[in-house]
Amino acid sequence: MREKRDAENEGIPPLAKVLLLLESLVGAVDTIKINVESLTLKTDRLEENVQKILNHMDGQVLLVESLKKKVAGSRVEAHGVHAIWKEAPSVGVPRVSDFQHVVEGLEEKFRSYTEKAQESQRSIFQEQETEKIARQSRSWNLRLVGIVENEGEDTTEVVRAFLNDSLKVSSPQFEQDFLVGRLDRGNRLILIKFLSSEDKDVVLGKKSMLKGQKVWIDSDLTPRQVEERKVELQKVWSAREAGWVAFMKNDIAIVTSRKREAN
Template sequence: MRVIDIALKPSIAAERIRIKSGADTGAGNRRCGIQQGLASLLFIPGTWLVGMMGPVGVAARIQAMKENTGVGLGSGEIPHLSKLLSMLETLCGSVTEIKFSVLGLKSEVLALRSQVDKQSVDTKQQLQITTEEVKSEALHLKEELSSDFKAVTDLQQDLQRVGQCIDNQAADIRCMQKYAEEQTAEFSVQLKKLEQKVLAVRVAPSVPDLTPVLEHMDVKMQSYAEATRVAHTTLLQEQEKEKLAREARINNLRIVGLPEEDKENTKDVVLKFFQEELLVREPIVESAVRIGRGERGSRAILVRFGSAERRGRVVGNRRLLKGKGIWLDSDLTPMQAEKKRYELKKVKEAVSAGWIAYLRDGKAVITTWKREEDAIPK
């Protein structure tokens, strides 16, 4: 706040010149006293002058200075003193207003800073909560994707097995059709040869008429051809029925070895088994019933799922049942079950003979390696 000092310095300098040129020694002394008092007042630091004394305090000090020196404002000895005092009061008022404005701005800045800090803390907490939620959701999604991937893999394997079975059945149909065509062609050749022989016999004398015999054989050949056609049609129909039966059972699953209780709710038993043993959180089952007579223990349970994906979630965790005496099997058609028994019989015979053999995708796989002698039960 040095503006006051700068504004008043010219007047003080002029007054000093007048004092030096004055003839009256007493007046000069009085002027020197006024000069010293005014200088001591005007050269006080601006911040202390405004903050501690204010405009009223400054005026009071000037008045006291006049009384001590005995000089009046209207004497003409300091002609610029009134003007300087007015300027001083105006500047002091402006400085006071500026100070209050600065204090108001400072309080607003502090309030704004406090609000910004509070918003920053709230935003940081909210961002942390959102990050934790996103992380938890990502982990949950990862688990679901892993389970879905296992289910899709199992479903793909099941579809491959079904495709192999269909290809095998189609190959059997083609073989039977080829065999029927070969038999029909062979009978046609034999019939032509027989007709030629009959014609040759007719030419010879005293040979009985063989026309009825030929007609009878022709009827039998037609009957055989019709039977072959019917057998072929029936085989195609059976193959279609087998295909539909497999498609209807593709979402089914059999549970073997699960203990049976009197008056049990089979569906609740299955849901509890899936949750506790196979760790499937939300198994969705359409139906679950016991099947069979149960003469040798607990009956098997036939479970029907709404989709192959839901079935795959359960089948994907069947490794958890190892060593517990409980198995998960596919719901096979009678033809599939018969073929599986036949292949399993071949595996047992090979194992009994000492060969390494096993069942894979419903087919017996017999290797060319012998088992070690100590591994064969005595």
């Protein structure tokens, strides 16, 4: 075949042969260009795919880090859930009924605590009402201790005479008096129930006249009032020890800003 081509070319002038060769070379170059462009396009696509893969991998890394944080942040919640699981009467993974059992138990405890709180509130209210009634019923009473008694004497007349002679209170109006204790055990407590708070306040306001007579007269206080007075008296004593002028008024400690004079 080569011999045939050579035979065909024997009649072609040299310049024509060169031109023919150049055309052949140009065609080869064009083919190479096309192949290079195709390869370049494939390379670009490959780079894009590689970049997509890298981006996807970065997203996966971020997702993993996020999951790690969520797992770390959920440990406390997991402990709480584990505690609920322990209370649930089941083995393995708890069922909805197990959680329902725990919730019902908590609701029962809440109801029990609520009932106890309400009962305590009612009890406190009743105590307050009882204390209020007791204070009202005692508000016109006075307690008198230290009067000398003799067998067979009328206590009411003895009290009237004492109030008139020692406190200069004439014709005090009181409903009745009560003796507390036994005569053979010394001077007894006499509870005087006045008809008005005015007479009671007049007598109480003159109790300083009994100083040195070993006779004491005071308001008829409830046990709670006695404790409250002790607290107020402690405030007065503490203030006086610190050098301040302090005194009791209407069973309330009054601490002034004045210093006590040194004796």
